[in-house]
Amino acid sequence: MTELPRIVSVDDHVIEPAHLFETWLPGKYREAGPKPLTAGIGELEYVGGKYRFTxxxxxxLTDWWEYEGLFFPxxxxxxxxxxxxxxxxxxxxTREQMRRGCWDPAARLADMDLNHxxxxxxxxxxxxxxxxxxAEAHDKDVALACVRAYNDWMVxxxxxxxxxxxxPLCLIPLWDIDLAVAEIHRNAARGVRAVTFSEIPTHLGLPSIHTGYWDPFFAACEETGTVVNMHIGSSSQMPAASPDAPPAxxxxxxxxxxMASMMDFLFSGVLVKYPRLKLAYSEGQMGWIPYALERADDVxxxxxxWGGVRDLIPEPPSTYYYRQIYCCFFRDKHGVTALDSVGRDNATFETDYPHVDSTFPHTKQVALEHVAGLDQTTIHKLMRGNAIRMLDLHLDDNHPGSGGNGSHGDSGGARDRV
Structure with missing residues (x-):
């Protein structure tokens, strides 16, 4: 019978409690900062691939945030x-209608216990x-205070x-590279090893990763062992064939x-310049990766x-993927069948709690259906070992095969703590 170790989920979500900014934002910024309110919600419009609410x-009845005259339900x-x-x-x-684990940490831990x-x-x-x-706010002093307040609450x-x-997964002030670097170091000093970043910064009106603008950020992340986590949709755009296509x-x-973001990084030279930098693609699944790597290596x-990378990328792009990039999955049986190409040391697992895609409370069953037939060492890597190594977590982990092969720049690969 397959043994499933307790899961380390690398992609879940939190609904912010109503008191967050009142508690954690310095007093002089509270009047201009985000404020919670409860009010009725109006008609939904879906325009140009984005939702609009009034x-x-x-x-x-709905719980909202009001910030700089805009409303976020x-x-x-x-x-x-x-x-x-x-x-x-x-x-x-409203939060009252939500399962309490959405916003209450004690209740979240209880739901995690229910969900293996x-x-x-x-x-x-x-x-x-x-x-x-x-990043879109007008008053950047208040916005910076909000980023720091969120991170303080998170930690x-x-x-x-x-x-x-x-x-802990922290934010950076995306609009100022020096402030971003400072925030990486501030949080790393208190043990944070994960930051969230845009998969495609240019969609946010920010410089691309090819410009060199983000190099100080990548250097700070490499220096501190901070993993750069890029969730689908972190560019504020989702792909669609037509602007009026349904959300499906x-x-x-x-x-x-x-996939687009990973190609950008593989041909940017960033992973060559920063060989210990770790990237994590969140909620992107993994069945597409084998062909993407095959195509990148062929190009x-x-x-x-003529492709402009002869002097920039000294080795096949897949070299840098296997060394520095992690993917994650939760419904991707095709990806599991292609695991040797995806990388047994590159794949991690998620539950996506509390989103519509979440496998809660049946995550153990879903995971077992995916890993049936795999050896216990591989199962351990997928369910927790790779995530522990990626994030340098201090969790008890006595599995003899948990260390991996060191393909992500960890000496000997044995980063799981015992």
């Missing part, structure tokens, strides 16, 4: 655990996946009493952003001269 006193699809599949809609929702999960890395909701909400309140089971098209194509072999 308040309506007669609408369904919580929707049922992002707090979907506990609802039937056909109830997981874009309707508004030992540890969890959580992406933000109101700030958006890499802090776009604050000290959300993760603080979890015994290492809730893993975006959901089906969501991996495209991760490098056949077209590197």
């Amino acid at each position: 308040t309506d006193p007669e609408g369904q 919580y929707k049922r699809v992002i707090a979907a655990v506990g609802f039937d599949r056909d109830e997981m809609t874009l309707e508004g929702i 999960v030992e540890a969890s890395l959580c992406f933000p909701t109101f700030p958006r996946f890499c802090g776009q909400t604050f 000290e309140e959300w993760c603080g009493d979890s015994g290492g089971r809730l893993i 098209v975006q959901a089906s194509l969501s991996f495209n952003n991760a 490098w072999e056949e077209h590197r001269a």
Whole structure:
């Protein structure tokens, strides 16, 4: 019988509590900072691949954030655990209607116990996946204070009493590279080893990774062992064939952003320049990776001269993927069948709690269906060992095959703590 070790999920989400900014934002910024409110939600519009909401006193009661005159509602699809599949809609929702584990750390730990999960890395909701909400703000002094307040809450309140089971994932001020570097060092000094970043910064109006602008950020992450986590949608755009296509098209194509981003990095020279930098692609699944690597290596072999990378990328691009990039999955049986190409030391697992895609509370069953037939050493790597090594977690882990082969720059590969 297959033994499934307790899971380390590298992609979950948190619904911010209403008191976050009142508690953690310095007093002089609170008036201009985000404020929680509960109000009816109006009509939903889906324009150009983006959702637009308005308040309506007669609408369904919803919890919102108001910030710089804009309103950000919580929707049922992002707090979907506990609802039937056909109830997981874009309707508004209040925290009271959510499962408590969405926003309460003690309740989250209890739900993790129910779901065979030992540890969890959580992406933000109101700030958006890499802090776009604050990057788009007009008052950058307040925005910087909000980034720091969110990070303080994440480290000290959300993760603080979890015994290492809730893993801090912090934001950077995307609009200022020097402030971003300072925030990496500030958080690394208190043990943070994960930061969220945009998969395609140019979609946010920011410099591309090819310009060299982000090099100080990548250097700081390499120096501190901070993993750069890029969630699908962290570019504020999701791929779609047509601007009026239904959201199901975006959901089906969501991996495209991760694939485009990975190609950008493989041909950018960033991974050559920073050989100990670690990238993690979140919620992108992995079945697409084997062909993407095959194509990248073929382009490098056949077209590197006119393709502009002859002097930039000294080895086949897949070399840098296997050495420095992690993927994750939770519904991808095709990816598991191609695991030797995906990389047994590169794949990690997620539960996506509490989103509409989450496998909660059946994650153990879903995982077992995916890993059936794999050897126990590989199962251990996929469910926890690779994540522990990636994030340098201090979790008890006595499995003899957990160390991997050192393909990500860890001397000897034995980073799992015992």
